[in-house]
Amino acid sequence: MMQAVLQEAVRLLRTHREGKISLVSHLDADGIAAASILSKALDREGIHHTVTCMKLDQIPDVEPADLILFSDLGSGQLNHLSHLDHCAKIILDHHPPLEYSVHNAVHVNPNLSGYDGSSEISGAGISYLFARALDRENADLAPLAIVGACGDMQDFGRLSGLNREILEDAHSTGLLEYGDDLLLYGRYTRPLFKSLQYFSDPFVPGITGNEFGCKQLLETLNIGKKDVQWVTLSDLSFQEKKILASELVKRSIHHAPPDLGRYIPQMIIGESYSLTHEELSSPLKDCNEFATCLNACGRRGRFEVGIEVAKGNRGIYYDMLVTLLQEHRASIACALENMSNTPVRRISGLQVIDGSGIPDTIVGTCTQMLLGQNGIDTYAPLMAYTPSDRDPDVYKISARCSRLLLYRNIHMGKAMRNAAREAGGEGGGHAPACGAYIPAGHLDEFVQHFAGLLSLQLGQPHG
Ligand SMILES: [Mn+2]
Numbered sequence: 001m002m003q004a005v006l007q008e009a010v011r012l013l014r015t016h017r018e019g020k021i022s023l024v025s026h027l028d029a030d031g032i033a034a035a036s037i038l039s040k041a042l043d044r045e046g047i048h049h050t051v052t053c054m055k056l057d058q059i060p061d062v063e064p065a066d067l068i069l070f071s072d073l074g075s076g077q078l079n080h081l082s083h084l085d086h087c088a089k090i091i092l093d094h095h096p097p098l099e100y101s102v103h104n105a106v107h108v109n110p111n112l113s114g115y116d117g118s119s120e121i122s123g124a125g126i127s128y129l130f131a132r133a134l135d136r137e138n139a140d141l142a143p144l145a146i147v148g149a150c151g152d153m154q155d156f157g158r159l160s161g162l163n164r165e166i167l168e169d170a171h172s173t174g175l176l177e178y179g180d181d182l183l184l185y186g187r188y189t190r191p192l193f194k195s196l197q198y199f200s201d202p203f204v205p206g207i208t209g210n211e212f213g214c215k216q217l218l219e220t221l222n223i224g225k226k227d228v229q230w231v232t233l234s235d236l237s238f239q240e241k242k243i244l245a246s247e248l249v250k251r252s253i254h255h256a257p258p259d260l261g262r263y264i265p266q267m268i269i270g271e272s273y274s275l276t277h278e279e280l281s282s283p284l285k286d287c288n289e290f291a292t293c294l295n296a297c298g299r300r301g302r303f304e305v306g307i308e309v310a311k312g313n314r315g316i317y318y319d320m321l322v323t324l325l326q327e328h329r330a331s332i333a334c335a336l337e338n339m340s341n342t343p344v345r346r347i348s349g350l351q352v353i354d355g356s357g358i359p360d361t362i363v364g365t366c367t368q369m370l371l372g373q374n375g376i377d378t379y380a381p382l383m384a385y386t387p388s389d390r391d392p393d394v395y396k397i398s399a400r401c402s403r404l405l406l407y408r409n410i411h412m413g414k415a416m417r418n419a420a421r422e423a424g425g426e427g428g429g430h431a432p433a434c435g436a437y438i439p440a441g442h443l444d445e446f447v448q449h450f451a452g453l454l455s456l457q458l459g460q461p462h463g
Contacts, residue, residue, distance in 0.1 A: 001113040006133040009090045009106040012067065013047070013134070016088055019066030021049040026056070026072035026123060027298040029151025029291040033124035034071035034092070035303070036310035037141045041131035043311075044138070053303035056426070057390060057437055072123025072148075075109050076428060078102050092126045094118075095428065096417075110162065118413070118430055120161025124148020128166055142170035143287070144310055146273050151291035153430060156403055158271040167273075174276060176287075181272040182245055184233050188274075188285045191230035193218055200371060201402050202252040202267050203378040221247065234280075245269050257379055260404045267404060283325060284309070293321055296328035299361040328362070335359065335366050336373075344376055349458060350451040351376060355384035360396040364435060368400045378402050381412060381454055383447070388437060395443055397427065397436040399450070406431050410457050419449035 013021075021042070025035035035051050042049050049069075054062075059077045062068065067088045074081070075093035078100040089105035094117035097109050108126055111117045121129075128145035131138040145166045149159060159167050170176035181187065184195040196207050196214040206213040218224030223240045224231060236244070248268050253261045273287035283289045297306030302324055308317040338357040345352045353376075358366050363386045372378040381401040388394040397420075399412050413429035420427030420436040423446035427436020438446045 002108065002110065002115075002129070003133070005106060005108050005113070006130055009092070009108055009130055010133050012088055012090055012106050013069075016067035017045070017047050021047060021067045021069070022063070022065040023049055023051045023069045023071065024059075024062055024073070025051070025053045025070070027053040027303060028072070029295040029298070030123045030148040031072035032294040032298055032303050032306045033144045033148035033151060033291070033310060034122075034127040036307045037124060037127045037131050037138075037144050038069055038071055038092075039307060040141060040311045041134055041138050044135065051304070051307060053298060053307075055390075057388075071127045075107070075111075081105075090130075092123065092130055094121055094123050094126055115162060119154055119156075121163055121166075122148040122152045122154055124151075125163060125166055129162075132169075139169050140173050140175060142166050142173065143176045143275055146170050146176060147287045147290045147294070147310070150273065150287045151295060153403075153433060155271065155273070155288070156406070156432075157266060159273075176273060177276055178271055178273045180269055182233060182241055182248075183268060183270050183272065185288065186286075187233045187272065187289075188280055189283055189289065190232060192224040192233055192236070193230060195233055196248075199248075200369070200378070202264055202404055203255055203372045203402075204248050204252045205255050206251065207248065208372055217247065256404065260379070260407060263404055263407050283322070293325050295365075296325045297321060299328055299331075299365075300324045331359065332362055332365055332369065335362060336369060339366065339370065340374055342374075344374075344382075347447060347451040348455045349380050350447070350454055351380050351382045352447055352451075353382065353384045355386040355398075358384065358386050360386050360389045363396055364398040364400070364433065367398045368433070371400060371402065379405065381405070381410070383450065385438075385443060387440075393440045394425075395438045395440055397425075397438055397446070399434050401432050403432045405458075408458055410454065412454065415450055415453035415457060419446055419453055422446070422449045 023035055023038050025031040031053055039051050059080045064087050069090045071092045074091035075097040076095045078098045081102055085103045091107045093109050110121050124145045131141055149163050184199055186195040193214040197211050200208045221243055245268055249265050253264050274285055278285040283293050294306040297303055305317055305320045309321050335358040342353055355363050363384055367382055367384045370376055371382055383399040385395045385397050388396045411431045413434040416434040416436050417428035423438050423442040425436050425438035429435055
């Protein structure tokens with residue numbers, strides 16, 4: 001089904017190959033991975049092009065070209081493309097499409113072909129399928145599609161659907177390996193106690209956010225150090241990982257709501273994805289960390305650095321990426337510090353925090369990290385708002401929840417989309433992570449709607 005429309009997109013590209021071509025992608029990890037795949041594929045065809053990554057609210061500013069390829073955005077913004085009616089367009093997106101007809105466009109979206117774009121394939125994945133339709137040789141770009149899927153948190157449990165097919169492509173090129181492991185962040189790059197300290201979904205009592213507790217546990221279990229040096233998760237033996245995993249499972253099951261306890265093990269042990277050709281201590285080795293690096297480039301306003309590195313250009317670009325990652329982490333740490341005394345309001349089951357101290361580019365990440373801190377309940381959704389960079393009369397909204405709540409069939413992205421529309425804004429996203437832009441005067445109305453819709457999803461009384 002999707003093959004036909006992919007072929008149509010390939011033909012459209014070939015007809016315009018001598019014209020002015022621009023790539024427009026989303027300014028997040030998935031979007032930057034998507035742009036990297038497309039840019040590399042066009043380079044290989046000898047097709048000149050420009051690349052821009054942007055936030056969704058910048059789409060009305062997209063400049064005309066003979067052909068514009070949109071990746072990881074577009075489907076939800078079909079109503080904002082009318083100024084580009086005269087340009088040929090290829091839209092490669094996995095977000096829910098608007099029912100809106102666009103002129104002069106080939107629209108590739110898995111949701112239109114019976115797939116679930118929220119879990120089965122990312123924007124980078126669709127872009128990869130396009131690149132592969134262009135030339136089978138582009139199969140070596142499959143690892144970047146996995147990075148994009150990780151960036152969009154589609155690796156929950158394990159990659160499935162079209163992502164699974166792409167994973168097999170990536171594996172068969174020998175560029176990626178996967179297998180079960182503890183789902184700790186910093187597998188190759190962080191001392192084990194740090195990986196534990198930052199592990200927050202599910203919340204592990206005495207471990208999450210507790211450096212001393214992490215060191216103490218590792219000492220008790222007699223793992224985590226080689227001679228006097230801290231090791232990383234990847235240095236542990238299978239047996240050591242098993243001991244550590246069962247301790248984490250035991251502790252978090254005690255803390256989790258009874259109906260969710262049985263899902264805890266699969267949150268702690270699951271599939272991890274590593275790139276075989278990256279150096280062992282590189283933040284590009286693990287696909288999830290690679291995604292963080294791309295995200296950091298985007299958030300720091302330097303998406304082109306992420307694209308160069310993803311396309312395989314290292315050296316100076318790699319050094320810049322590492323610096324951007326450090327700056328990104330420092331700005332998050334600073335914002336979290338500013339937020340440490342901010343009170344949290346409860347509206348039905350929704351926790352709401354005024355995030356005015358947080359730059360709008362990292363409000364999502366900060367919201368994620370606030371779960372389980374400062375008395376914020378890990379097992380209830382958290383929403384933060386902050387003035388948008390672009391327009392102080394508009395609020396940028398971000399919401400996050402534990403992925404355990406997905407087992408109660410929460411889908412915050414859908415609730416966000418509907419509540420935003422009701423309040424005269426725009427929003428949407430994934431089940432455990434989403435965002436919106438809301439006119440300042442409609443914030444309270446939006447929060448009420450959003451809280452109400454979440455209560456309905458969770459089957460709780462609202463009011
Ligand atoms: Mn995406």
